[in-house]
Amino acid sequence: MYGQIVRDGLVNVTGIEDLGLTSPVLQRTSDAFFKEISPFLLHFGMFVPTIIGQCTPEQQAKWLPLAMDLKIIGTYAQTELGHGTFIRGLETTATYDASTEQFILKTPKLSSYKWWAGGLGKTANHCIVLAQLYTKGVCHGPHPFIVQIRDTETHMPLPGIKVGEIGPKLGFNTADNGFLGFEDFRIPRENLMMKNAQVTKDGTYVKVARHGKLTYGTMVFVRVMLVSDMAYCLAKAVTIAVRYSAVRRQSQPKPDQPEPQVLDYLTQQHKLFICISTAHAMKLTSTWLWNTFTGVLADMRDGNTDTLPELHALSSCLKAISTSDTSALIEQCRFACGGHGYMYSSNLPALYSFATATRTYEGDYTVLLLQTARFLVKSWEQMDEGKPLTPTLAYLEQSRNGSQVSWDDSPEGIVRGFDAVAAGRIGACVKSIRKHINNGMDYEDAWQMTTVQLVGAAEAHCRAVICRVYRDETARLTAGCSPGVKAVLDQLSTLYLLYWALERTGDLLRFSSLSERDIENLQARYEALLLKIRPNAVGLVDAFDFRDEVLMSTLGSYDGRVYERLMEEALKTPLNREPVSDSFHKYIKPMMQGKL
């Protein structure tokens, strides 16, 4: 298994590199090689971006060509057995020895061992290690170091290195996630990645970056990328589920009628059409987020880090919500395919196991939403002090006078409704924190007592951002489309708004003038829209344009030969090589004869 996946991974990487293909094509062709994950994912996904983001130009000149030419294979080892979320609590240490101009790496306890890094177990010979930097007896916090862990000729672990694979997981079982321990392992001073902080030969620590969190820059980049990845992953899953639902016929609602396509059931449309809309919503939002990210990078190149907090808040909540929505909706796609959706050959299990992992890695869902909430509460307090709000929080102004937003069920009205919900929930959090403080709690405890509400407020903010971006970008991009295409894409964006308005009626009743009758109207409009989308459903997923080799699904292939493909795959299973398994003769027959 491992050997096969490494071979496929290298064919994929070197083949595409020779062809000089760009990342979107890389993403699509990569998936034609493996159902799960490549052991080289972290090399290109985090090792290379960290060299670019955390190294000086001189260090980049040394390490980047080696990495891009695959002369070294790397990963990103930050998480430890004992710490993943709390980076400031990481236990691996890098202590500077001025007499030899080296750092000494140590994992002092079992809980200090690096754990999880993709490709670390058996593939990588280098890695980025986040370690607490000590020099002249002072700890300067977590810093990135580039560390060779295996001999590039023999691939043997270097002396002082303990490294191995962490074992089977829910998914990602081809990612070669590993563990790593250091026993007084020495690396040159120059292996500290010195773009944001330096240590001179005599051990003097020099802070370069004006913002203390630029060390976390790679995580922001990956979070931004993951939003796009999720759109792509969900688009594959709903392509499989819609195509299967068009082929599958089941039950007999009317005695004198043939079994209908299950796609004709309104409940099936309710399960699946929100998946089509969400794939579009996340793709458009990810492009908007990427443009925001590149704008902040440009500001930072000019020495201005003022826009970084908003980017951190946006990337955190959008990564959390996109991964959570995608995990839930891919599982919904599986449910929609009945028993055959549970077959590994459908590819839905592998897509689900990938998506559900993203809800955790690169920042746990709850933790990242609380990061966003921290920004929202600070923004509210700045608004109270009369300071200007950042663009994505302009809607908070509407809540200043506390008046209830009047409900308007036009698409723009629904977007404003979600703004009102976000503003109301943030305001409720601020009120809760202030109440606890007035009752004698310190700020940290008052914050902790409000965290359930804070997670909800951050989700509401993120939903409001997605709704607004999805609607605005759809309007902008369809302006030049044919009326037919515009109508269908407008239907999808309206479906997203109606779906989430119905999911959040409680909040809309609390923070707008929404009435019972309005809810009935929303439900009727939603159901009617499902029926309108039905004729275009297969065309909409075909438009995602996944080749069968990329979908790798017995249920989702373009030709619809589902039963033939399921049987073809079944006959390939090793158990079917012989009519009688040797376990019969070893165990079952003796048992039947009372001889066990």
Ligand SMILES: CC/C=C\C/C=C\C/C=C\CCCC(=O)SCCNC(=O)CCNC(=O)[C@H](O)C(C)(C)COP(=O)(O)OP(=O)(O)OC[C@H]1O[C@@H](n2cnc3c(N)ncnc32)[C@H](O)[C@@H]1OP(=O)(O)O
């Ligand atoms: C091309 C890519 C394609 C595919 C992806 C590739 C590979 C995918 C496969 C697997 C990859 C998986 C890799 C990993 O999982 S790597 C490990 C990821 N780990 C995490 O994400 C850890 C999450 N924890 C944190 O980020 C932090 O610990 C924290 C939760 C944010 C808390 O940090 P802390 O130092 O305690 O900060 P706070 O005290 O909460 O806040 C202090 C201050 O800093 C600001 N801040 C925090 N983080 C950032 C950031 N990333 N950028 C900017 N600013 C940040 C925070 O807002 C606060 O600011 P104030 O002004 O409010 O003080």
Ligand SMILES: Cc1cc2nc3c(=O)[nH]c(=O)nc-3n(C[C@H](O)[C@H](O)[C@H](O)COP(=O)(O)OP(=O)(O)OC[C@H]3O[C@@H](n4cnc5c(N)ncnc54)[C@H](O)[C@@H]3O)c2cc1C
């Ligand atoms: C498939 C996969 C691949 C990975 N690849 C890598 C990799 O390549 N490199 C790498 O370095 N890491 C990697 N990771 C590790 C990943 O980054 C961590 O698992 C993730 O950051 C979560 O940290 P944790 O596991 O310590 O969970 P914890 O933070 O221990 O979370 C456990 C629970 O505690 C809660 N919690 C924690 N802190 C708070 C808080 N402040 N407030 C409220 N609740 C809190 C969480 O919400 C969660 O419910 C990978 C993980 C997975 C699953």
